[in-house]
Amino acid sequence: MWVLLRSGYPLRILLPLRGPWMGWRALPRSLALGPPRRRYRKEALAALEVPVLPVTATEIRQYLRAHGIPFQDGHSCVRAPSPFVGASKLKDETGAATSFSLFIDKTTGRFLCMTSLAEGSWEDFQASVEGQGDGAREGVLLSEAPEAEDSEEVQRIWDRAVPLWELPEPEEAQLARMMFGLTKVTDDTLKCFSVRYLRPARSLVFPWFSPGGLALRGLKLLGAKGQGDRVHYVETTIPQPGAFHNLFGLPLISRRDVEVVLTSRELDSLALSQSTGLPTLALPRGTACLPPALLPYLEQFRRIVLWLGDDLRSWEAAKLFARKLNPKRCSLVRPGDQQPSPLEALNQGLNLSRILRTALPAWHKSIVSFRQLREEVLGELSNVEQAAGVRWSRFPDLNRLLKGHRKGELTVFTGPTGSGKTTFISEYALDLCTQGVNTLWGSFEISNVRLARVMLTQFAVGRLEEQLDKYDEWADRFEDLPLYFMTFHGQQSIRTVIDTMQHAVYVYDICHVVIDNLQFMMGHEQLSTDRIAAQDYIIGAFRKFATDSSCHVTLVIHPRKEDDDKELQTASIFGSAKASQEADNVLILQDRRLVTGPGKRYLQVSKNRFDGDVGVFPLEFNKSSLTFSIPPKSKARLKKIKDDNGLVAKKPSSGKKGAVPQISETHSDQVPNPNKPDLSKPSR
Ligand SMILES: Nc1ncnc2c1ncn2[C@@H]1O[C@H](COP(=O)(O)OP(=O)(O)OP(=O)(O)O)[C@@H](O)[C@H]1O
Numbered sequence: 001m002w003v004l005l006r007s008g009y010p011l012r013i014l015l016p017l018r019g020p021w022m023g024w025r026a027l028p029r030s031l032a033l034g035p036p037r038r039r040y041r042k043e044a045l046a047a048l049e050v051p052v053l054p055v056t057a058t059e060i061r062q063y064l065r066a067h068g069i070p071f072q073d074g075h076s077c078v079r080a081p082s083p084f085v086g087a088s089k090l091k092d093e094t095g096a097a098t099s100f101s102l103f104i105d106k107t108t109g110r111f112l113c114m115t116s117l118a119e120g121s122w123e124d125f126q127a128s129v130e131g132q133g134d135g136a137r138e139g140v141l142l143s144e145a146p147e148a149e150d151s152e153e154v155q156r157i158w159d160r161a162v163p164l165w166e167l168p169e170p171e172e173a174q175l176a177r178m179m180f181g182l183t184k185v186t187d188d189t190l191k192c193f194s195v196r197y198l199r200p201a202r203s204l205v206f207p208w209f210s211p212g213g214l215a216l217r218g219l220k221l222l223g224a225k226g227q228g229d230r231v232h233y234v235e236t237t238i239p240q241p242g243a244f245h246n247l248f249g250l251p252l253i254s255r256r257d258v259e260v261v262l263t264s265r266e267l268d269s270l271a272l273s274q275s276t277g278l279p280t281l282a283l284p285r286g287t288a289c290l291p292p293a294l295l296p297y298l299e300q301f302r303r304i305v306l307w308l309g310d311d312l313r314s315w316e317a318a319k320l321f322a323r324k325l326n327p328k329r330c331s332l333v334r335p336g337d338q339q340p341s342p343l344e345a346l347n348q349g350l351n352l353s354r355i356l357r358t359a360l361p362a363w364h365k366s367i368v369s370f371r372q373l374r375e376e377v378l379g380e381l382s383n384v385e386q387a388a389g390v391r392w393s394r395f396p397d398l399n400r401l402l403k404g405h406r407k408g409e410l411t412v413f414t415g416p417t418g419s420g421k422t423t424f425i426s427e428y429a430l431d432l433c434t435q436g437v438n439t440l441w442g443s444f445e446i447s448n449v450r451l452a453r454v455m456l457t458q459f460a461v462g463r464l465e466e467q468l469d470k471y472d473e474w475a476d477r478f479e480d481l482p483l484y485f486m487t488f489h490g491q492q493s494i495r496t497v498i499d500t501m502q503h504a505v506y507v508y509d510i511c512h513v514v515i516d517n518l519q520f521m522m523g524h525e526q527l528s529t530d531r532i533a534a535q536d537y538i539i540g541a542f543r544k545f546a547t548d549s550s551c552h553v554t555l556v557i558h559p560r561k562e563d564d565d566k567e568l569q570t571a572s573i574f575g576s577a578k579a580s581q582e583a584d585n586v587l588i589l590q591d592r593r594l595v596t597g598p599g600k601r602y603l604q605v606s607k608n609r610f611d612g613d614v615g616v617f618p619l620e621f622n623k624s625s626l627t628f629s630i631p632p633k634s635k636a637r638l639k640k641i642k643d644d645n646g647l648v649a650k651k652p653s654s655g656k657k658g659a660v661p662q663i664s665e666t667h668s669d670q671v672p673n674p675n676k677p678d679l680s681k682p683s684r
Helices: 057-066 087-092 122-129 134-138 148-160 170-179 187-192 266-276 292-298 312-325 342-347 352-357 370-382 396-402 421-433 448-460 465-479 494-508 528-549 578-582
Strands: 002-006 012-016 077-080 102-105 111-113 196-198 203-209 216-227 230-238 259-263 280-282 303-307 330-332 410-414 439-443 483-485 512-516 552-556 585-591 600-608 614-620 638-641 649-651
Touching: 057 077, 102 122, 102 292, 111 122, 148 196, 148 203, 148 216, 148 230, 187 266, 203 266, 216 266, 259 266, 266 280, 266 342, 266 352, 292 312, 303 312, 303 352, 312 330, 312 370, 342 352, 396 600, 396 614, 410 421, 410 528, 410 578, 421 439, 421 448, 421 512, 421 552, 439 448, 439 494, 448 465, 448 483, 494 512, 494 528, 528 552, 528 578
Parallel strands: 012 483, 259 280, 259 303, 303 330, 410 552, 410 585, 439 483, 439 512, 512 552
Antiparallel strands: 002 012, 077 102, 102 111, 196 203, 203 216, 216 230, 585 600, 600 614, 614 638, 638 649
16 A cells, blocks of 8 residues: 655655555544545555556446446446435435535546545545445545644635725725736626735735535635736745645536636636636646546536636646547637737727637547648748747756756757766756756666755755755745655566656646656666667657656666766667667767766757757766756857767857857867867866
8 A cells, every 4th residue: 555645846756655444443433533535645656566556547437337326427437325424415406416526537537526525546435335344434534624824824814804995095906906807807797706905914825615615625825926027926824735625616616517717827717707608617726637536526517617727838738638528529719819818809899708718628539630730830920939838047057058947858868977967967956946847757777865965955056964954944935836746666568667657647737747767767788689679678668758747857867887087978878779769869978087087067958859959068066066067157059060970169258257159060070079068178
């Protein structure tokens, strides 16, 4: 049995729970009793012995049939009568909605009882069906009251907040409306959605009610700060974002509604509802993720339109979420000039109903014509920056070469033994993670504690050993990163690892998986031919995963044994050419310490499928912060290389701090071999 230990949101460490099974029956009753009844016991990503995806949709159906339990096959869940509802309740209320109130997620097997709010794993469900514990029938299975502190805080803020139209000063209300772009949103709409305003924090307060709409379960506060002519929004949620999932607008949904528009912001839902009158819900964490715990609430809709925003990121998120919701019932509003976010559309006087009618079906057949692709292509061409992916904030040279970090790509990373591969890749991934790229780490060689320590040091950009008083402050901020770790250590089967990754993509909307390193999936094959075949198979599996899941995979691979004084090349990656063929990007950490002294490294981009730019740039290792990022005062010295044999362009530093280096064309015979970066002429 494996459980997920929460060490704060959303940093989670997935650990095996050894010893006796600790299902709900082991919970003290004091914990289990008392409304609201919900306990967040997350299932773990499991190890070799335990299948990660304990169940498939077919197995769920077979199991229910075998036990004579009637069920209805839904879009992303199977619905069945709940064993967690008291018999009296079932008698009181008739109709399928109550009697089929148990929703079992077809992908993970997790269940949620909409009546009692009990939730748990597939194993928990089986245990209750097989009569191992009457407690389950009381609906107290995995229930747990939210932190008392949170409930009090929620109530306290709610009581202090007032409706906008009740503010004593009309100017204050007017200013608030302007800050949040609500000048065209009526009091009636705000009233309908129970939106309030917290004066001391100058924030809008959006409530999250329990599904029945009776109890206040959480709040989102939205603050707005003017920055020049732009407004910067700051969100705070109570309870913490990962501890509680809810949809804004839920009480306004009627059981008979069959269509809904999903938005990424509460403000957008207000605008949509007002101008179209359609049911609408806002996702709690915007485009960052769609937690599967919310799927049961969306099961009743035959059609879901996703209108998540006006940029490429929203479009990517909409496509990803549609997969989870079942693309056959989803339509997507494509961002564009005439299709901004719903609130913006309202403010510009556009017709929102008409925009909704242009929504495209998310379902694609296997063969498409250019007609279906032309808008996608236009989207990429008119958003070149966003199409290039998320840019690193610490590695400007990497941006110049790779342009950014894109979904669905495979990056292969190699470097000599002990050269600092893990240390570098940790900072490279951390950089992206701090910018909202949901990241899953598979560190098979070093423990998660050590890895997290390295990352935290890099995050704080300094030794924490000497400033332990600041530990909590940094750790709190670190906890807020969308960062997850697999618990695998040592050899693992590729199947288990891929299953875990798939699970994580589904549950946490992971966009970047780091695997350190591939050698830990190769088993114990002795013969070198077997090893190479095994590696090729594994690389093929990661490639397929990256493409199918639209998730970036960074794979660390050891190099072949080379002479110590030789630079590595693409061909130095262990195994056949498959790794470099399948990879979209190949990165090599060049260790020239023998020539340049300790600490000096170069990062070479030797393959870049996105736009072909390859090159090499220096990395300066800082031993106290464990960072490789170029210190602000350092002068970047990037060399662009045409291919493994010819340097075509060089970016010398202008010598001025912060100046953008110029590319100068150079003949290949005038320049050193790109695999031997020109170390003899330091740029500074
Ligand atoms: N440029 C550097 N100069 C000196 N020490 C470094 C440098 N980079 C990393 N280190 C240190 O070297 C040690 C090994 O680093 P790391 O584990 O990142 O290497 P690796 O290439 O991943 O190793 P392996 O080949 O065993 O996987 C760490 O203690 C790290 O702090």
